[in-house]
Amino acid sequence: xxxxxxxxxxxxxxxxxxxxxxxxxxxxxxxxxxxxxxxxxxxxxxxxxxxxxxxxxxxxxxxxxxxxxxxxxxxxxxxxxxxxxxxxxxxxxxxxxxxxxxxxxxxxxxxxxxxxxxxxxxxxxxxxxxxxxxxxxxxxxxxxxxxxxxxxxxxxxxxxxxxxxxxxxxxxxxxxxxxxxxxxxxxxxxxxxxxxxxxxxxxxxxxxxxxxxxxxxxxxxxxxxxxxxxxxxxxxxxxxxxxxxxxxxx
Amino acid sequence: xxxxxxxxxxxxxxxxxxxxxxxxxxxxxxxxxxxxxxxxxxxxxxxxxxxxxxxxxxxxxxxxxxxxxxxxxxxxxxxxxxxxxxxxxxxxxxxxxxxxxxxxxxxxxxxxxxxxxxxxxxxxxxxxxxxxxxxxxxxxxxxxxxxxxxxxxxxxxxxxxxxxxxxxxxxxxxxxxxxxxxxxxxxxxxxxxxxxxxxxxxxxxxxxxxxxxxxxxxxxxxxxxxxxxxxxxxxxxxxxxxxxxxxxxxxxxxxxxxxxxxxxxxxxxxxxxxxxxxxxxxxxxxxxxxxxxxxxxxxxxxxxxxxxxxxxxxxxxxxxxxxxxxxxxxxxxxxxxxxxxxxxxxxxxxxxxxxxxxxxxxxxxxxxxxxxxxxxxxxxxxxxxxx
Numbered sequence: 001x002x003x004x005x006x007x008x009x010x011x012x013x014x015x016x017x018x019x020x021x022x023x024x025x026x027x028x029x030x031x032x033x034x035x036x037x038x039x040x041x042x043x044x045x046x047x048x049x050x051x052x053x054x055x056x057x058x059x060x061x062x063x064x065x066x067x068x069x070x071x072x073x074x075x076x077x078x079x080x081x082x083x084x085x086x087x088x089x090x091x092x093x094x095x096x097x098x099x100x101x102x103x104x105x106x107x108x109x110x111x112x113x114x115x116x117x118x119x120x121x122x123x124x125x126x127x128x129x130x131x132x133x134x135x136x137x138x139x140x141x142x143x144x145x146x147x148x149x150x151x152x153x154x155x156x157x158x159x160x161x162x163x164x165x166x167x168x169x170x171x172x173x174x175x176x177x178x179x180x181x182x183x184x185x186x187x188x189x190x191x192x193x194x195x196x197x198x199x200x201x202x203x204x205x206x207x208x209x210x211x212x213x214x215x216x217x218x219x220x221x222x223x224x225x226x227x228x229x230x231x232x233x234x235x236x237x238x239x240x241x242x243x244x245x246x247x248x249x250x
Numbered sequence: 251x252x253x254x255x256x257x258x259x260x261x262x263x264x265x266x267x268x269x270x271x272x273x274x275x276x277x278x279x280x281x282x283x284x285x286x287x288x289x290x291x292x293x294x295x296x297x298x299x300x301x302x303x304x305x306x307x308x309x310x311x312x313x314x315x316x317x318x319x320x321x322x323x324x325x326x327x328x329x330x331x332x333x334x335x336x337x338x339x340x341x342x343x344x345x346x347x348x349x350x351x352x353x354x355x356x357x358x359x360x361x362x363x364x365x366x367x368x369x370x371x372x373x374x375x376x377x378x379x380x381x382x383x384x385x386x387x388x389x390x391x392x393x394x395x396x397x398x399x400x401x402x403x404x405x406x407x408x409x410x411x412x413x414x415x416x417x418x419x420x421x422x423x424x425x426x427x428x429x430x431x432x433x434x435x436x437x438x439x440x441x442x443x444x445x446x447x448x449x450x451x452x453x454x455x456x457x458x459x460x461x462x463x464x465x466x467x468x469x470x471x472x473x474x475x476x477x478x479x480x481x482x483x484x485x486x487x488x489x490x491x492x493x494x495x496x497x498x499x500x501x502x503x504x505x506x507x508x509x510x511x512x513x514x515x516x517x518x519x520x521x522x523x524x525x526x527x528x529x530x531x532x533x534x535x536x537x538x539x540x541x542x543x544x545x546x547x548x549x550x551x552x553x554x555x556x557x558x559x560x561x562x563x564x565x566x567x568x569x570x571x572x573x574x575x576x577x578x579x580x581x582x583x584x585x586x587x588x589x590x591x592x593x594x595x596x597x598x599x600x601x602x603x604x605x606x607x608x609x610x611x612x613x614x615x616x617x618x619x620x621x622x623x624x625x626x627x628x629x630x631x632x633x634x635x636x637x
Contacts, residue, residue: 073261186265188299192312
């Protein structure tokens with residue numbers, strides 16, 4: 001089976017985010033960009049499926065500007081076989097992403113789509129669910145363990161208060177959680193091989209999708225700066241402050 | 251920290267940095283303080299192909315140039331590590347690749363690329379002959395299908411963590427050759443076979459916890475097929491590798507330079523004295539700014555040396571100048587960093603005293619700064635020879 005893995009180019013998780021002066025968004029000029037960490041986990045899972053003989057081909061797809069090719073190359077260096085870049089310079093909201101991925105999935109016919117559960121830039125956590133609905137495929141979200149059978153998959157989900165194990169018919173959409181696996185580092189030979197792997201470029205229009213945003217961002221603001229703490233002399237004073245000032249105990 | 255390095259290699263750097271982050275400062279500190287070879291770190295670098303960057307693809311490497319190899323060395327040092335534990339392989343491999351027979355390349359390079367074989371050692375220096383290499387006293391005399399080696403070497407690094415070593419020895423006595431640079435040959439020594447069978451080693455405890463040794467040869471027998479290239483031309487083969495070595499070491503210095511500057515800047519921003527960060531004082535700022543300027547300038551010369559080497563152009567001048575500039579710049583950055591930290595710089599847990607000692611070595615090894623100045627004065631400027 002084919003495995004489709006959407007990968008998003010986001011501000012690197014190590015970067016301290018700065019809000020633009022006009023409060024329309026966050027600064028991305030001259031900021032280090034990387035693959036969304038949850039998508040790395042999805043790529044790792046797909047590559048492991050290939051290594052275990054459960055998948056024949058791993059396809060990485062990214063939606064974004066020309067530079068999103070670099071994100072696809074990272075996936076190829078980890079072991080994906082080929083890439084698809086759906087090139088679009090403006091913002092793409094989860095619904096448009098899901099529509100584009102639906103078109104790609106219909107063209108490629110994957111047995112499973114492995115998404116990161118959310119992207120660390122907008123934390124929307126919507127794409128996998130919307131994609132599953134649009135395709136009419138079952139979904140398994142927040143997956144921390146995944147076993148692929150011939151026509152169904154067993155997924156363990158991280159839910160409030162514990163783990164839930166479900167079975168879904170294939171093809172299915174899975175969104176992966178942090179504890180599913182630990183992504184590998186790309187080795188030098190694989191980085192070199194990745195340079196020769198093919199990347200197709202398409203536009204949203206090629207796939208019949210209008211990615212125009214439906215939401216308007218009103219304002220992006222920094223969280224309030226942390227206030228300095230206070231020192232207390234003893235436990236009695238601490239308890240008094242927690243009760244009378246912070247009002248966190250009765 | 252922003253640098254002037256070209257962005258073409260960001261992908262390599264990202265992957266390598268992610269790997270190096272698995273081995274944080276305390277890993278390197280612990281290994282250095284106990285004089286333990288960082289086996290896991292070197293194995294991880296080997297497993298992911300980084301130390302085989304320059305081995306051609308047909309032998310299992312990535313077929314890249316000195317530029318990329320130097321980036322590997324730079325990133326190791328920039329991450330807080332010490333590339334001295336593994337840089338031997340990068341330039342020793344080049345000697346084998348350029349001058350070895352097809353048979354030798356097939357016998358050794360794939361194993362070196364996969365990590366099954368380590369070629370980390372090179373034995374040139376002797377107790378009485380350092381840069382005056384042509385006077386070396388170790389001999390290898392042909393006897394049937396073998397060479398018999400006698401003599402002594404010193405400062406031979408990584409021998410306890412290597413499988414193979416390149417050895418330079420005299421095969422024709424000095425009085426019998428027309429030019430003193432003739433009559434020396436290089437050999438591949440299988441260290442496992444040699445140890446206890448005519449080769450003994452004696453480790454030298456030293457300032458930086460680097461694994462380095464005295465080596466004694468007493469009728470060590472080497473199969474004749476281990477001769478690299480033609481007999482008598484070994485000195486020229488060794489010289490070929492030195493430009494690569496110097497450029498790689500320049501890159502290590504530059505990695506150190508950025509490491510010191512990153513640590514110093516962070517500390518100067520955070521350390522509050524008299525209610526303001528010490529980095530607000532120009533007395534703290536200027537030495538760091540000056541060191542940064544010099545590291546950046548050295549970096550430009552390093553990339554020029556790499557470019558020439560990879561294009562097959564003469565690069566002796568650039569390789570030597572890059573080494574001098576980079577070693578001076580990293581030492582300047584080390585001093586500025588230590589001064590910025592004040593007393594805390596001397597505490598082991600800050601890692602500065604360790605890196606300080608490690609980067610001091612580059613003023614001396616693999617070539618001292620004065621000898622580079624001699625080379626520039628006499629070979630580039632055309633001044634009279636002083637030795």
